[in-house]
Amino acid sequence: MRYLALLLAGLVSLPAAALTKVNLYQTEVVLDQQNDESDDQARIQGMEQVIVRATGDKSSLDNDVVKKALQHNSRYLTQISSNDDNGQETMTLGFSEPHIRSLLTQAQLPFWPAYRSNVLVWLVEDKNYDRTIAWEHSDSEPLKTLVQDAKARGLPLTVPVGDFDDITGIETSDLWGDFTGPIAQASSRYPTDAVLVIRVQDDAINWTLYDQSGQQMMDDAKEPITGQASGEQPIDQVVNDVSQYFAKKNAVLISSQSSESVVADFSAIKNADEFFTLEKSLKSLSSVAALDIVRIQGDDVQYRVHLLATPENFEQEVLRTKLVDKVDTQTVSSGETVPDFGYVIGSGINAPQGTDTDNTAVVANNAQATPDATNASNNTEITSSSETEQGATADDELAKVPSTLYFKWKE
Structure with missing residues (x-):
């Protein structure tokens, strides 16, 4: 059985099946050590994260049924453990999948299935007209924030490794100018389901989402989805918009009797x-x-x-x-x-x-x-x-x- 489980887990990373299974029901919350009720707040915050991740929509927290359930979060908990992350105390929380799914049914909220589109991200930063591409191991703050926010929302991302093929296969001007041909060619080596180009300049962001793999773009490029973000947390806005797009596209409204x-x-x-x-x-x-x-x-x-x-x-x-x-x-x-x-x-x-x-x-x-x-x-x-x-x-x-x-x- 262990062997079969390993085989099943390995299927997630095969190029033939780019869809990635997301852990919807476990999350980690930083504890406020100055607050005596930090544990209670952490449990509520953790459940909120799980509900948003499972629905793909932050507005689900405004649902009256969900609000009531958050006050009785212990009914949904299956795991609680404390951790120390570089001197910062955190709490890992696990929630019951059947109970969360039942809650969404009762609240008539959509469910975004755990197998989700994997998005290839090309992120370009413009600093005083010096434009650079953020590779997988780049020391880029926007990229770090992007990866962290996407993980919290259950949005699978792939960041280009930045090897010889990447560096010689695409120019910053191709990404900044949103030239579909070079972007498709450079993206075709990655087995992902979509391609996201993010252009960062100061606190303003322009982004383009191609809901196709690189190979599909080369064969028949479709009209992309575009957006903008600005302000104090523009990266968070981008992750929210892209997550909501895929959630609305793939989510299912679960009824007590499936259709x-x-x-x-x-x-x-x-x-x-x-x-x-x-x-x-x-x-x-x-x-x-x-x-x-x-x-x-x-x-x-x-x-x-x-x-x-x-x-x-x-x-x-x-x-x-x-x-x-x-x-x-x-x-x-x-x-x-x-x-x-x-x-x-x-x-x-x-x-x-x-x-x-x-x-x-x-x-x-x-x-x-x-x-x-x-x-x-x-x-x-x-x-x-x-x-x-x-x-x-x-x-x-x-x-x-x-x-x-x-x-x-x-x-």
């Missing part, structure tokens, strides 16, 4: 460890809003997956975990039953403790529910209680599901 769902069937699940590994992996996918167990029978597990993206995106994310292989629908045996939106406990594995079958299922026996589920045999079909109470049928539920995807656990 799109798909049935996903997983076979060859041999034991509880594999079941929980699969379920944990599915819940972590950015395309998944929620999971409902449809059926467990033998070594087969079926879920109804409420999606935050398309079924195709969900399928790609599942395969990217390297835990399962896709099973072509033509190879599925003709005798296999279709999803019935009940639970079937087979002889191969039992319904793991802690799943939804524990409290929300009743046993169907000869089309009539019996009050005692313990009398069920290994192959007894179990139908969800909500279905029994409302009289829903399998055909009713199947009409809501666009398709079934089939996967097989890797040996």
